[in-house]
Amino acid sequence: MAKRIGVLAVQGAFAEHEAMLSSIGAECRELRSAADLEQKPDALVLPGGESTVQRKLLMESGMLAPIKSWIEEGMPVLATCAGLILLAEHLSNDERTCFKTLPVTVRRNAYGRQLGSFITEAEVRHIGMMRQNFIRAPYIEAAGPGVEVLSETDGHITAVRYKKQLALAFHPEVGPDTRLHEAFLRMI
């Protein structure tokens, strides 16, 4: 049976994740309001976008607490960019934490204005070299015990796994490379 992925769809790059996941056989369901949480998915995607807006909409819609419980209970989650910010236990330059299920310290908009967006090639552990797309990206300043570092660029951590949480500063949903999404589906 196809794996059912709940994709947070309040703001940001959710459609790209849905297209990629559908192309590799998963079934996506958009999570826009508390009513969409009645059917529990097998896994979650928290897409890129603007984390402060996503956080506000999560609080207003009543989805924050139930989604946090799902993650704490071990539901696999793939988080990219703003999604990583939502998962982080600590933010070094902002007070607006959200789910706080991932024991890392994240810096928002970490690459500054000059280098706000860029593409690089870097190794991702268990996968290999990947073209990585950074869009006004955060990076991970510190990772707590039990957090596996999967990728680094210029000395900064850009991808981690902690239990069933896979979190990336870059955007694997952009472009033709489906390996990361395939690895995520194997975590379910």
Ligand SMILES: NC(=O)CC[C@H](N)C(=O)O
């Ligand atoms: N591409 C992204 O998701 C950027 C994240 C955004 N800069 C934020 O702080 O929320």
